[in-house]
Amino acid sequence: MTSAQDIRPRQDELAAQAQYFSTSPNASFHSPSSHGSALTRTIPLPNAKHLKPFATEDIKVLLLENVNQTGRDILSQQGYQVEFLKSSLPEDQLIEKIRDVHVIGIRSKTKLSARVLKEAKNLIVIGCFCIGTNQVDLQYAADHGIAVFNSPFSNSRSVAELVIAEIIVLARQLGDRSNEMHAGTWNKVSNGCWEIRGKTLGIIGYGHIGAQLSVLAESMGLSVIFYDVVNLMALGSARQVDSMEAFLSEADFVSCHVPELPETKGMIGAKQFEQMKKGSYLINASRGTVVDIPALIDAMRSGKIAGAALDVYPNEPAGNGDYFNSELNSWGADLRSLKNLILSPHIGGSTEEAQSAIGVEVAQALTRYVNEGTTLGAVNLPEVALRSLTMDEPDHARVIYIHQNIPGVLRKVNEIIGDHNVDKQMTDSRGDVAYLMADISNVNTTQIKDLYTSLESLPSRIQTRILY
Numbered sequence: 001m002t003s004a005q006d007i008r009p010r011q012d013e014l015a016a017q018a019q020y021f022s023t024s025p026n027a028s029f030h031s032p033s034s035h036g037s038a039l040t041r042t043i044p045l046p047n048a049k050h051l052k053p054f055a056t057e058d059i060k061v062l063l064l065e066n067v068n069q070t071g072r073d074i075l076s077q078q079g080y081q082v083e084f085l086k087s088s089l090p091e092d093q094l095i096e097k098i099r100d101v102h103v104i105g106i107r108s109k110t111k112l113s114a115r116v117l118k119e120a121k122n123l124i125v126i127g128c129f130c131i132g133t134n135q136v137d138l139q140y141a142a143d144h145g146i147a148v149f150n151s152p153f154s155n156s157r158s159v160a161e162l163v164i165a166e167i168i169v170l171a172r173q174l175g176d177r178s179n180e181m182h183a184g185t186w187n188k189v190s191n192g193c194w195e196i197r198g199k200t201l202g203i204i205g206y207g208h209i210g211a212q213l214s215v216l217a218e219s220m221g222l223s224v225i226f227y228d229v230v231n232l233m234a235l236g237s238a239r240q241v242d243s244m245e246a247f248l249s250e251a252d253f254v255s256c257h258v259p260e261l262p263e264t265k266g267m268i269g270a271k272q273f274e275q276m277k278k279g280s281y282l283i284n285a286s287r288g289t290v291v292d293i294p295a296l297i298d299a300m301r302s303g304k305i306a307g308a309a310l311d312v313y314p315n316e317p318a319g320n321g322d323y324f325n326s327e328l329n330s331w332g333a334d335l336r337s338l339k340n341l342i343l344s345p346h347i348g349g350s351t352e353e354a355q356s357a358i359g360v361e362v363a364q365a366l367t368r369y370v371n372e373g374t375t376l377g378a379v380n381l382p383e384v385a386l387r388s389l390t391m392d393e394p395d396h397a398r399v400i401y402i403h404q405n406i407p408g409v410l411r412k413v414n415e416i417i418g419d420h421n422v423d424k425q426m427t428d429s430r431g432d433v434a435y436l437m438a439d440i441s442n443v444n445t446t447q448i449k450d451l452y453t454s455l456e457s458l459p460s461r462i463q464t465r466i467l468y
């Protein structure tokens, strides 16, 4: 039986490893072949039940934006050092903190730009505890061997349910009536208030959220049409409309569910409001940049649009209690003055169910990546996995080699590892970056160090890790 003590490396082993790897190349982070030495430390863990590449207590994790307790627990139980903050950080503070950490967990607010990631010398993986990954420079991360994971659908239902609520609230001007009652005014009206039965909901972006919304809306008597750049199977009686103009002219409610992309920025602007039905409604719970807010304000003031619900904004405050101000957004005050406009603080995915599931899903992906190198579900690297290495055999090692996707690399890598018995190997590429994982046997510690040095010296190298 292996005791908990057995799976920790001895202090003298740690010291020897640290010394060995402190001599590894440590040039500037700009070069793909120059990640910090902490990434490539190989700590032997004989008899460990699960493969652990580092002394787990060396792994530093920074969690921002109030990541759910479920995720915090999973990471802490690994023995990692977990620092948890409730809000996001201003860029200068983020840069200070990110320098140190191997793992960062964020939600939709924290921008991990190339400028920030350039400072992240020890970072091997980013967990987006949300769906969207537009806040991360995915290409920069891939080019530097930093994997990015997200939770592709754990909060989709929560968003769809919120939108259903908003459709009814807008149709009945319920937000305004509630505000009036809070202010002490009784204002019983039916003018401009409608049932949703028989009306048409137009969904832009028929992905995970759009499709959930479609099913819920039909069950409440709405007809559903959708617009998407991809030809998709319509659920129930929903119908895809190919032209945006035809789509907009038919819908009573338009709800946006596209990712933030160059093509979706400002996709609903003055021209699109012009094409919408008079008295129709707009809902945006996707990303703040998708809707041109000054154009929305104009369309609502003119009476073209009878109501709108916004959950997301081009600039969002860093944390709870912060002022949703007009200094950040010149139109902030104008928005707050409009009638039948629901403003919510980016809560589409904020339910207990969604956050708890996301915490588990992303924390597990991070743990698998750190401990085993598995990239299944990564959004910016090729997806590679091998069945678990049996640690009962101490002469086994797992080689993880992230490299530029150029001709001749595999031949060179296999020349290096080919002196040993390669039990299994998998390699895949995505754009300019390739990921190789190989389990080798009949290899001792000295040979592993030689392997590491040889792999590091290849010009194609982005990152080498050897787990044993």
Ligand SMILES: NC(=O)C1=CN([C@@H]2O[C@H](COP(=O)(O)OP(=O)(O)OC[C@H]3O[C@@H](n4cnc5c(N)ncnc54)[C@H](O)[C@@H]3O)[C@@H](O)[C@H]2O)C=CC1
Binding pocket: 131, 132, 133, 152, 153, 155, 156, 159, 204, 205, 206, 207, 208, 209, 210, 227, 228, 229, 230, 257, 258, 259, 260, 261, 263, 264, 285, 286, 287, 311, 312, 346, 347, 348, 349, 350
């Ligand atoms: N308010 C909130 O709290 C939340 C917001 N979101 C946002 O919602 C977005 C959508 O989420 P999912 O449905 O999971 O994404 P998804 O990737 O499953 O679906 C997006 C759909 O949009 C389509 N699309 C892409 N570009 C388009 C374009 N130019 N025109 C028309 N359609 C286009 C895609 O083909 C796809 O079918 C996320 O990217 C995220 O930004 C997600 C979760 C929570």
Ligand SMILES: O=C(O)C(=O)COP(=O)(O)O
Binding pocket: 107, 108, 109, 129, 130, 131, 132, 133, 155, 346, 347, 348, 349, 350
């Ligand atoms: O999942 C997403 O993409 C969201 O927009 C939800 O973001 P949040 O986790 O609430 O910051």
